[in-house]
Amino acid sequence: MSKGLPKRSEDYSQWYNELVKKADLAENSPVRGCMVIKPFGFSIWEKMQSALDAKFKDTGHENAYFPLFIPKSYLSKEADHVEGFAKECAVVTHYRLKNAEDGSGVIVDPEAKLEEELIVRPTSETVIWSTYKNWIQSYRDLPLLINQWANVVRWEMRTRLFLRTTEFLWQEGHTAHATKQEAIDETRQILDVYADFVEQHMALPVLKGVKTESERFAGAVDTYCIETLMQDGKALQAGTSHFLGQNFAKAFDVKFTNQEGKLDLVWGTSWGVSTRLMGALIMAHSDDNGLVLPPRLAPFQVVIVPIFKNDEQLEAIEKKANEIKENLKAKGIVVKYDGRKTHKPGWKFAEYELKGIPVRIAIGPKDLENNTVEVARRDLLEKNIIPLDDQFSTGIETLLADIHQTIYKKAEQFRADNTHHADSYNEFKDIIKNKGGFIYAHWDGTPETEEKIKEETKATIRCIPLDYGGETGKCIYSGNPSKGRVIFAKAY
Structure with a gap:
C-alpha cells in the first residue's frame, strides 16, 4: 500500500x-x-x-x-479588517441564471443584479x-x-x-x-x-x-x-x-x-x-510507510484481522474476535473487525499500516489453539505474541497510552534537535538555509527590520514568546537594542 x-x-x-x-x-x-x-x-x-x-x-x-x-457594507465598517481580507473575498453579485438564447447553456441573468453584493464568509x-x-x-x-x-x-x-x-x-x-x-x-x-x-x-x-x-x-x-x-x-x-x-x-x-x-x-x-x-x-x-495517528484521533484505535483458510476457521476466529472486541469496547477502546473475504490478510496489514491505525491484532487457527494473538503497534512497527488472559484488555489500554507518549516524545525531541539560537545575521542565514527549524534571535521590534529579514530569507517571526523580555540584546539585523529573543522560522 x-x-x-x-x-x-x-x-x-x-x-x-x-x-x-x-x-x-x-x-x-x-x-x-x-x-x-x-x-x-x-x-x-x-x-x-x-x-x-x-x-x-x-x-x-x-x-x-x-x-x-x-453584506459588503459590513466589511467596510472596520478599516483594518476589510484591508486584511479584501484580496481574499469571493463576491456574489447576481441571484439568478437563465438559458442563453443561442442554446449554449446557462448564463448569469444581467437583470438579476443584487442591490448590494454579498461576501462569501471569509x-x-x-x-x-x-x-x-x-x-x-x-x-x-x-x-x-x-x-x-x-x-x-x-x-x-x-x-x-x-x-x-x-x-x-x-x-x-x-x-x-x-x-x-x-x-x-x-x-x-x-x-x-x-x-x-x-x-x-x-x-x-x-x-x-x-x-x-x-x-x-x-x-x-x-x-x-x-x-x-x-x-x-x-x-x-x-x-x-x-x-x-x-x-x-x-x-x-x-x-x-x-x-x-x-x-x-x-x-x-x-x-x-x-x-x-x-x-x-x-x-x-507520519513516516515513509504512511500515516501515524495518535490513538485519541484515530477513527478506530484497534483493528482485528482474521487469518484463515476456510469458512470453518473463519467462524471460530470471528467468535473469539468478537469476544476481544467487546472486552476492548468495555474499556472505551474503538475497535474494528475486518472480516472481508475479498482481501488477503497481508493486503489488510499494509492498508492499516498506511492509514496509521495505532494497534493491529492478528488472530489465526494457531492463536486459537494457544489462546494468543499477534499485536502490532504502528508507531514503532513492532509486533509481539500476547496471551489472551484477564489482563489483555488492560494491556491494550496501556499500549495505546504508551503510543501517545512515544509519538509525543519523538515530536518533542525533534523540536529540541531543531531549535537554534542565532546571535548574528550570518549565523541566522546559515541556519535558515541549511538546517531550518525554530530560531531564537534578537529583533529590534520594528516592522521595517521584520520585513527586510522576511524578504531576504523567507523566514517570518512566528511569535514573540510569552516570556519575551527575559534576555536583552542587539537585533541580529540592525544592531539596535532588543527586549528579548523572538522565534523565527520558514512556515506554511
Whole structure:
C-alpha cells in the first residue's frame, strides 16, 4: 500500500501530497482550489471536533450558527479588517441564471443584479457583531460566549490539501465581555485550550506566543498563537486567539449599560482552528510507510484481522474476535473487525499500516489453539505474541497510552534537535538555509527590520514568546537594542 510514496528525505512536499490521497484522507475537487474530504479523513476531523467542542462547552461556551453571506457594507465598517481580507473575498453579485438564447447553456441573468453584493464568509466578525448589537443591552447579558462550526472561503491562488484551500472547515469563537481584563483572560484561556488539545490529542508539542503587529489578525489588538514544527523544519500555526479590544464594538455600535448605570462599549475576542490541523497531524508524525495517528484521533484505535483458510476457521476466529472486541469496547477502546473475504490478510496489514491505525491484532487457527494473538503497534512497527488472559484488555489500554507518549516524545525531541539560537545575521542565514527549524534571535521590534529579514530569507517571526523580555540584546539585523529573543522560522 505504501509503495509509490516518495521518501520524505527526497521530496517532502510530494510525500505529503501522495500520502493524503493514498491514505484516503482527501482529494482535489472539480472546483479549483477546493477539496473533497473523504470518509476516513472526515472521521479524524470529527474526532477533533468532538474533543474541541467538549472543551469549549466545559469553559461555558455555546454553539450557534450565522449566515454564510455577509453584506459588503459590513466589511467596510472596520478599516483594518476589510484591508486584511479584501484580496481574499469571493463576491456574489447576481441571484439568478437563465438559458442563453443561442442554446449554449446557462448564463448569469444581467437583470438579476443584487442591490448590494454579498461576501462569501471569509470570517464572521462583522455579521456576528452586527447581531450582538441586538443581543446585548445590559451587563446582565455579558459575557456572551458563542462558537460556531462552519465553512469559510478565502480565495487562494496556490492551494494544497488541508494546508491551504479556497474553502475550508473550522470553528470560530466570538465572545463579548464587560471589561478589558475579562476579554484578555478569555483570549488566553482559549489559547490554553488549543494548546492542551494539540498536545493531549494530537501528541504534538506547541510554543505559545503573541504575533507581531504585521502578523496579527486584521482588526485585532493582539493575536495569540500556538506554533508547531513539522518534520521538514517548517513551522505551522496550529491555532490563534485574538483580543479585539473594542474595535468591532465601535464599528457596530455594540454598547451595554454597566453596573454603574453608564453606557459603555463591550470588549471582544475571536479565535479559531481549522482543517489545517489535519495537515499538521499528517506532517508531524507520519513516516515513509504512511500515516501515524495518535490513538485519541484515530477513527478506530484497534483493528482485528482474521487469518484463515476456510469458512470453518473463519467462524471460530470471528467468535473469539468478537469476544476481544467487546472486552476492548468495555474499556472505551474503538475497535474494528475486518472480516472481508475479498482481501488477503497481508493486503489488510499494509492498508492499516498506511492509514496509521495505532494497534493491529492478528488472530489465526494457531492463536486459537494457544489462546494468543499477534499485536502490532504502528508507531514503532513492532509486533509481539500476547496471551489472551484477564489482563489483555488492560494491556491494550496501556499500549495505546504508551503510543501517545512515544509519538509525543519523538515530536518533542525533534523540536529540541531543531531549535537554534542565532546571535548574528550570518549565523541566522546559515541556519535558515541549511538546517531550518525554530530560531531564537534578537529583533529590534520594528516592522521595517521584520520585513527586510522576511524578504531576504523567507523566514517570518512566528511569535514573540510569552516570556519575551527575559534576555536583552542587539537585533541580529540592525544592531539596535532588543527586549528579548523572538522565534523565527520558514512556515506554511
